[in-house]
Amino acid sequence: MEQIYRIRNLKKFEGKSLRKIADITGHDFETVKKYVQKANFNVEVRPKQVRTGKLSPYRDLVVKWLTDDEKAPHKQRHTAKRVYDRLREIYPDEFDVSERSVRSFVAKLKKELKMDTNGSLPLAHPPGEAQVDFSKARFIENGITYDGHYLNISYPHSNGGHTQLFKSENQVCR
Template sequence: MNQIDQIKELQRQGLGPGDIASRLGLDRKTIRKYLHKEDFNQPQRVPVVHPSKLDRWKPLIDAWLAEDQRMRFKQRHTAKRIHQRLCEEHAGEYDCSYPLVQRYVKARKAAQRQPGGFLELVWAPGEAQADFGEAEVVEAGVRKTVKYLTLTFPYSNAGFTQVFGGETAECVAQGLQDIFRYIGGVPSRIVFDNATGVGRRIQQHIALNQLFLRFKCHYGFSVTFCNPNAGHEKGNVENKIGYTRRNFFVPLPVVDRLADWNDGLGQTARSCGTKSRSF
């Protein structure tokens, strides 16, 4: 390739085949060959696929792995369990080794895994993240565990919180409605955790709770779900949840009614010198 590069470099300098041949001491036919050549990619080797003893059992293994997508993560097949099932259910026919199964299952799971990408480090104005945190309060003399919905805007680092007894779609809708009224606007997009009560993302399919779907259509914002078990994809709201817990739930809040306390969170935030309702 070094010699070819020299030929192309002299060609770029305007030299003809004769001049290049005399300079490099090469035959003119060789020079002309490379002067007209433009594709220098090496031909790709086609991998040879050899038949495997496991080929007969691959459709069954694929079916088990596909069924696993609807199961809890800890109740899915491992390569060892697949090998054991094949030995138990097809004794006398199945004669493959465990390493053979292990390599195939590893390759199939890698193919099913969602492709990686880049996290959003720059957020546009009006885009928000939402999630629930958990803390304890004393309401009307009774100590109880509550859920607090936090909505943050990564562009400005502003955050707003409302407290509820649970994290259902009704709580999300009520909390967001109260925050929208307080800030006098609606986010263009909200990123939710996959575990919130508004809906779920299963691979590329998103199923929204019907009540929240009506709420979303009414206010006209778009919704994005994080990947399962990927809280780092909404790090701004995760940090704000911790900040809220440390600053507004320590020491243990004592309130008469959660609804009244939600109304007073804005005044508390302003007295702390913040720009939001509860951080």
């Protein structure tokens, strides 16, 4: 940026020619000419084109069909082929779109209509709730190894827990 300012100052305040500035700075003549003539060096970003396709007039109707399908049984919902056939039935003269285009359009709409694609639920551990697990374990008591059972109670809210060992599994343990 400093070189641009130097080139512009040499032209504006010292009145040097473009060829002389190119010799002084070591830049190409065309580069010097560009820096002297150009006022705005910011890159202009063009806005993205919004194109309306052939299917945009039918968008609302197809969206209505797809939202109504959420209440219908799985096998009775609209497929892209069914949407294409229905649009051809309703608008026989003016509908001139390929089936492939309708397939892409319906796939895009279905993706847009899915509100929450996250398939997980937040874990909630309210105070006072516990999780219980009864399982087998090998433990040592006074130097003797036992194959026994244990009852583990954990409290996720406080991250605390209790464990009780049993030498056998019977109705009293449960």
